[in-house]
Amino acid sequence: MSTTHNLALPLIAAAQAQKHVTHNEALGLLDALVQIACLDKDRPAPPPAPAEGDRYLVPAAPDGAWTGLAGQIACFQDGVWIGLAPRPGWLAYLVDEGEAYLFTGAGWTPLAATLRSLRNLAGVGVNAVPDAENRLAVNADGALFSWDETRAEAGDVRLALNKRATGRDAALSFQTGFSARALLGLIGGDDLALKVSADGAAFVTAFTVAAGSGRVRLPAGLDGTPVGAADPALGRFSALALVPASADPGAGTLGQIAVNSTERALKWFDGARWARIANLAKFSARTNYDNYIPAGTWTKVAFNEADSNDQGSFRAAQNRFVAPEAGLYRFGAALTYRRNGTSQPTLFEARLYRSGAPAGHGRAAAASPLTDGVTGLLLDAVLPLAAGETIEVFARFTGADGYAAAADSAFHGAQLP
Incomplete structure (x- = not known):
């Protein structure tokens, strides 16, 4: 063998005369091929005044002194151009482009383009080491995905998580110390779900959004206690379905919402108590007979x-209203006078009683002459009530007895939001 395998450097033969010539030739080739830095790759012919050691990548069909050197590295050495045939895997830096090129065996290819075409990699790590589970690993304070500015029609950015089948997961995992604390995505189905955990082992579903209807479901109690299998009836709700409980939660946080199935009421916690925000207590009542009212x-x-x-x-x-819960209520009543025979009362009065005593608000009176079937009284009052307190309507005549007529007499009230 007279040359080396890779760079084709001449070897000194045994008992060779003038060994320094062969040795110097090898050093010259090493000087040309190690850390290859070429000045250009697009010249069809040599420059008119090359400097010793200048190198170029010779294009196809060159002229002049480069004739016959197509695809080789032309090196100006000892006043002449010599051609060095590249081998696959060689790298050369193009000074005029500031770009590294890779020889593939078929030609020179920009190394950046080679890197851009990388595919089917076993893993990629950015300041981290990937593994079989995490093929892409990134250790950084942030990551940015932005729209492709090189495409005029672009402007959107989408990150797709694609799972194999409905029963699998496609989710984002939010972790503390590599222990999951929240999962957001398609978890075990095609409904969007958010699940949270305090220990990374037991998860509570905070909400789900039905894939078919877009309706939101809150399938856990306010204290985080699971309520069991999903109720198909929840699908009948138009938007937000709250799981009802038979009683108000024992405690709450400002702004929480709950449904009391016993009271058939939607409630919110105002910081101190569970107050109704829908299906408020209200009524309208009448009497079906003339009520006798003795004098005094x-x-x-x-x-x-x-x-x-x-x-x-x-x-x-x-004959009374009973407050279902503490709150503010408005009441009204209408009473019509009816004469008892020839009796002539001098005064007709009415007022509201709260839990068996005068309420202190809501009183009306009409003085004589009282007209049978015409004279009437109207009461109106807003009262703060505790749960269980009662409201009733009382009436009194002065000077003689009479009736509160069934016709045109009424009693009504409503809880204020």
Whole structure:
């Protein structure tokens, strides 16, 4: 063998005369091929005044002294151009372009283009080491995905997480110390879900969004206790479905919402208590007979029939309203005078009683002459009530007895939001 395998450097033969010639030739070739830096790759012919050691990548069909050197590295050495045939894997730096080129065996290719075409890699790590599970690993304070500015029609950015089948997961995992604390995505189905965990082992579903309808479901109690299998009936709700409980939660945080199935009420926690925000207590009642009112005695008017009675707060058997919960309520009543024979009362009065005593608000009176079937009284009052407090209507005549006529007499009230 007279040359080396890779760079084809001449070898000194045994008992060779003038060994320095061969040795110097090898050094010259090493000087040309190691750390290759070429001045250009697009010249069709040599420059008119090359400097010793100048190198060029020779293009196809060159002229002049480069004739026959197509695809080789032309090196100006000892006043002549010599051609060096590249081998696959050689790298050369192009000074005029500031770009590194790779010889593939078929030609010179920009190394940047080679890197851009990398595919089917086993893993990629940025300041990190990938593994079989995490093929892409990045250790950084941030990561940016931006739209492709080289495409005029671009402007959108989408990150796709594609799973094999419905029963698999496609989710983002938010972790503390490499222990999951929240999962957001398609988890075990095609509904969007958010699940949270305090220990990375037990997860509670915060909400799900149905893939078919877009309806939001909150399938856990306010205290985080799971409520069991999803109720198909929740699908009937138009937007947000809250799982009802038979009673108000024992405690709450400002702004939380709950459904009390016993009271059939939607409530929110105002920081101190669970207050209704829908299906408020309200009623309208009447009496089906003329109520006799003796002279000089406050007597309860027996409103014994309910025209409407949301929340069942009006008790017809006791002729009273019972506050289902603490809050502000508005009440009104209308009473019409009816004469008892020839009696002529001098005064007709009415007022509201709260839990068996005068309420202090809501009182009306009409003085004689009282006109049978015409004279009437109107009451109106807004009262703060505790849960269980009662409201009733009482009336009194002065000077003689009379009736509170069934016709045109009514009692109504409503809880204020």
